[in-house]
Amino acid sequence: MNMQRFDPSVADGRWQRAWDEARCFEADSASARPKTYVLEMFPYPSGRIHIGHVRNYTMGDVLARYRKMQGFEVLHPMGWDAFGMPAENAAMEKGVHPAGWTYQNIATMKGQLKQLGFALDWSREFATCDPEYYGHEQALFIDLYEADLVYRWTSEVNWDPVDMTVLANEQVIDGRGWRSGAEVEKRKLDQWFLKITQFAEELLAGVQGLENWPAKVRLMQENWIGKSQGLEFSFTLSNGDRLPVYTTRPDTIFGASFVAVAADHPLAQAVAMNNCEAASFIAQCKKGGTTAAELETAEKLGFDTGISARHPFTGANLPVFIANFVLMDYGTGAIMAVPGHDQRDFDFASKYGLPIPRVVAASLEEAAKPFDGEAEAGEGVLVNSGFLDAMSVEEAKREVISRAEAGGWGKGTTVWRLRDWGVSRQRYWGTPIPFIHCPTCGVVPVPRDHLPVKLPDDVDFSTPGNPLLRHPTWKHTHCPKCGGAAERETDTLDTFVNSSWYFLRFASQPKDKPFDAAEVAQWMPVDQYIGGIEHAILHLLYARFWTRALAHVGKLEVQEPFASLFTQGMVTHEVYSRRDGAREVYFTPAEVDRSGQAAVLKADGQPVAIGKVVKMSKSKKNVVDPEDIIREYGADAVRWFMLSDSPPERDLPWSESGIEGCWRFVQRLWRLFGQYDAAAQGEDEGLARKTHQTIAAVAADIEALAFNKAVARIYELTSAAEKSAPSASRNHAIRALLLMASPMMPHLAEQGWA
RNA sequence: GCGGGCGUGGUGAAAUUGGUAGACGCGCGGGAUUCAAAAUCCCGUUCCGCAAGGAGUGUGGGUUCGAUUCCCACCGCCCGCACCA
Numbered sequence: 001m002n003m004q005r006f007d008p009s010v011a012d013g014r015w016q017r018a019w020d021e022a023r024c025f026e027a028d029s030a031s032a033r034p035k036t037y038v039l040e041m042f043p044y045p046s047g048r049i050h051i052g053h054v055r056n057y058t059m060g061d062v063l064a065r066y067r068k069m070q071g072f073e074v075l076h077p078m079g080w081d082a083f084g085m086p087a088e089n090a091a092m093e094k095g096v097h098p099a100g101w102t103y104q105n106i107a108t109m110k111g112q113l114k115q116l117g118f119a120l121d122w123s124r125e126f127a128t129c130d131p132e133y134y135g136h137e138q139a140l141f142i143d144l145y146e147a148d149l150v151y152r153w154t155s156e157v158n159w160d161p162v163d164m165t166v167l168a169n170e171q172v173i174d175g176r177g178w179r180s181g182a183e184v185e186k187r188k189l190d191q192w193f194l195k196i197t198q199f200a201e202e203l204l205a206g207v208q209g210l211e212n213w214p215a216k217v218r219l220m221q222e223n224w225i226g227k228s229q230g231l232e233f234s235f236t237l238s239n240g241d242r243l244p245v246y247t248t249r250p251d252t253i254f255g256a257s258f259v260a261v262a263a264d265h266p267l268a269q270a271v272a273m274n275n276c277e278a279a280s281f282i283a284q285c286k287k288g289g290t291t292a293a294e295l296e297t298a299e300k301l302g303f304d305t306g307i308s309a310r311h312p313f314t315g316a317n318l319p320v321f322i323a324n325f326v327l328m329d330y331g332t333g334a335i336m337a338v339p340g341h342d343q344r345d346f347d348f349a350s351k352y353g354l355p356i357p358r359v360v361a362a363s364l365e366e367a368a369k370p371f372d373g374e375a376e377a378g379e380g381v382l383v384n385s386g387f388l389d390a391m392s393v394e395e396a397k398r399e400v401i402s403r404a405e406a407g408g409w410g411k412g413t414t415v416w417r418l419r420d421w422g423v424s425r426q427r428y429w430g431t432p433i434p435f436i437h438c439p440t441c442g443v444v445p446v447p448r449d450h451l452p453v454k455l456p457d458d459v460d461f462s463t464p465g466n467p468l469l470r471h472p473t474w475k476h477t478h479c480p481k482c483g484g485a486a487e488r489e490t491d492t493l494d495t496f497v498n499s500s501w502y503f504l505r506f507a508s509q510p511k512d513k514p515f516d517a518a519e520v521a522q523w524m525p526v527d528q529y530i531g532g533i534e535h536a537i538l539h540l541l542y543a544r545f546w547t548r549a550l551a552h553v554g555k556l557e558v559q560e561p562f563a564s565l566f567t568q569g570m571v572t573h574e575v576y577s578r579r580d581g582a583r584e585v586y587f588t589p590a591e592v593d594r595s596g597q598a599a600v601l602k603a604d605g606q607p608v609a610i611g612k613v614v615k616m617s618k619s620k621k622n623v624v625d626p627e628d629i630i631r632e633y634g635a636d637a638v639r640w641f642m643l644s645d646s647p648p649e650r651d652l653p654w655s656e657s658g659i660e661g662c663w664r665f666v667q668r669l670w671r672l673f674g675q676y677d678a679a680a681q682g683e684d685e686g687l688a689r690k691t692h693q694t695i696a697a698v699a700a701d702i703e704a705l706a707f708n709k710a711v712a713r714i715y716e717l718t719s720a721a722e723k724s725a726p727s728a729s730r731n732h733a734i735r736a737l738l739l740m741a742s743p744m745m746p747h748l749a750e751q752g753w754a
Numbered sequence: 755g756c757g758g759g760c761g762u763g764g765u766g767a768a769a770u771u772g773g774u775a776g777a778c779g780c781g782c783g784g785g786a787u788u789c790a791a792a793a794u795c796c797c798g799u800u801c802c803g804c805a806a807g808g809a810g811u812g813u814g815g816g817u818u819c820g821a822u823u824c825c826c827a828c829c830g831c832c833c834g835c836a837c838c839a
Binding site for chain 1: 755757758759760765766767768777778779780781793794832833834835836837838839
């Protein structure tokens with residue numbers, strides 16, 4: 001190697017091989033060292049590594065290498081979240097087998113990750129589509145079934161009649177299937193569910209203990225679980241029926257001036273049977289936008305059913321409306337409306353000329369105070385409320401609940417927003433649900449010694465629908481109980497199940513069971529988990545649930561899987577485009593010459609428009625391929641760039657000049673290493689002080705994941721060392737710089753050390 | 755609409771508990787080296803001003819000896835969402 005210049009094309013491969021051969025990064029569960037578990041969210045093998053992966057895994061790698069330097073036994077594994085729709089889409093579009101496509105992608109992406117020199121324990125690598133992994137998953141699913149945490153239930157799904165498949169809500173665009181364009185139908189299907197709601201209380205309480213999670217993510221989890229406490233009671237209707245409603249403000253019951261039910265409430269349906277006006281109103285409710293903003297600003301609309309409801313205390317007759325702002329799937333799908341103290345009810349009452357009584361005021365003297373154009377949801381004392389007058393809101397809530405319970409017409413209830421988790425997918429490329437349907441014995445779990453239930457290889461994607469369902473032989477089997485002819489379950493598990501326990505399998509991977517509890521206890525919880533904010537709710541909640549559920553059935557001791565969570569920002573880039581008639585045509589950064597004032601297309605020398613700096617995405621073509629830049633600048637410059645400048649939680653704008661600056665710094669450090677002078681003597685007090693200050697600061701910055709600040713400190717000490725005359729202190733500064741840079745630029749550091 | 759976050763040079767950003775605003779990087783300007791270039795090195799770079807000096811952390815107030823930091827109001831941007839009774 002040329003001593004004047006650091007050549008990553010030689011050094012990177014050399015050290016990557018050396019680390020592999022010495023098995024430097026294989027974690028020993030039996031080690032006596034203090035242990036730490038650093039984990040980044042494992043990737044979906046979509047084809048190639050993108051720059052977001054590079055940033056994510058570089059951050060984790062710095063921490064893992066830093067901990068190793070501190071003497072920790074570090075578990076830093078990598079694997080593949082390998083089941084999912086894109087593989088089936090590729091199968092349909094390109095005629096390739098999902099397994100072949102997936103494993104090919106894994107091979108490509110693993111090669112790309114290796115080029116970045118990550119300190120990963122590849123000995124623990126697995127893909128969730130490996131039969132060994134999903135077989136253990138099937139065993140865990142049966143464990144949960146036996147613990148009564150799995151059940152079957154008929155629920156409504158979005159059904160694409162052309163593709164013959166269930167669609168997720170996000171795949172339904174304007175009421176049509178995203179691929180087929182066919183009008184989506186609602187269909188009732190027997191589906192498998194996990195009882196996550198049984199853990200709602202502890203999942204919510206557990207959020208409190210997650211001090212090292214971003215406050216934003218904790219809040220999102222709390223809101224998703226959505227606990228509310230109130231009163232459920234029934235109105236007696238003028239037609240003799242009873243109508244259950246739920247309210248979180250039982251204190252305001254004397255302020256109720258009407259009752260409202262959701263458009264798809266049974267009562268609304270019944271009214272529509274012999275009232276076509278009602279039927280058309282209900283149909284109208286089902287149209288319209290579904291985004292939060294549209295819903296919030298939509299006009300409150302109602303239909304008077306002509307039915308009335310008797311107030312439980314006053315005996316007054318309240319009109320019953322069908323209203324567009326009442327949700328069927330929350331509470332009971334019916335409400336008592338208190339316009340004075342709920343804005344939606346206020347808007348509705350104003351529109352339909354209904355009374356707006358005041359039942360809460362700042363003081364008893366203000367009982368007659370008019371409303372100032374909006375509802376008052378705040379604190380105060382009860383007024384105009386009979387026996388509740390002068391009570392606080394909280395006192396009044398308790399009083400109404402206790403009277404309702406004593407009178408037998410209602411009870412205090414906790415309502416959760418969280419729903420049980422439907423895990424059935426009518427697809428091929430997922431974990432087969434290990435159950436058998438027997439006409440005699442019903443639903444029977446597959447015996448454990450028959451696991452894994454493997455996916456058949458010979459499947460046909462030329463016609464729509466679930467290939468498992470129409471496979472000629474796969475589903476035909478015998479009942480484990482009675483031995484009679486029976487059929488396998490052809491649904492597969494939601495891929496979120498795969499990612500709900502993979503961190504346990506990384507920690508411990510015996511052949512004969514999913515994991516060993518004692519070995520898992522050596523590593524869990526994950527000390528630092530790093531990934532994208534897009535997983536703030538579903539993945540993190542499901543993983544928390546699985547961990548608790550497995551602890552509940554005695555398989556685990558930990559309750560919370562991730563002690564610290566960090567959500568990193570995105571990598572962004574300018575967008576280049578040109579108008580072509582009605583269409584906007586996008587160009588990649590590689591196709592554009594950005595050296596002058598304006599951006600011009602290399603192909604024709606004509607200018608292109610410079611758009612906003614946004615997340616790199618294929619559709620906007622503002623992507624940089626990590627492999628290209630690694631080839632050009634080496635792994636260390638790329639890693640250094642990922643850590644420089646922007647704080648890791650914020651977006652990182654990619655720039656060509658930025659990566660070039662990093663490349664220059666790699667060479668600058670290399671030259672400095674070359675100035676290490678074993679013969680140099682003497683103290684340089686100023687430089688020595690600076691060296692120790694830098695060591696302290698860089699350590700603190702890495703601990704806090706403030707990599708941009710650590711980088712700046714290293715720059716400062718580098719400049720100071722360059723300017724100093726040879727001395728023992730300077731040699732020490734150079735060695736310190738090499739060590740401090742090594743988690744970030746490991747190839748350069750190894751080469752320098754050698 | 756509700757909830758959360760953020761506003762600092764041309765630019766990405768720093769700034770322990772309130773104490774020299776702009777560290778460090780990018781870019782830009784000037785110079786050295788070179789036949790020339792690349793690479794490298796040196797100097798400068800918040801704004802106004804020749805200078806002395808003045809202004810300055812989204813805007814307007816406030817607290818304080820002192821505010822990027824704390825409080826109030828407003829403006830702008832970003833993210834999340836569930837009309838949740």
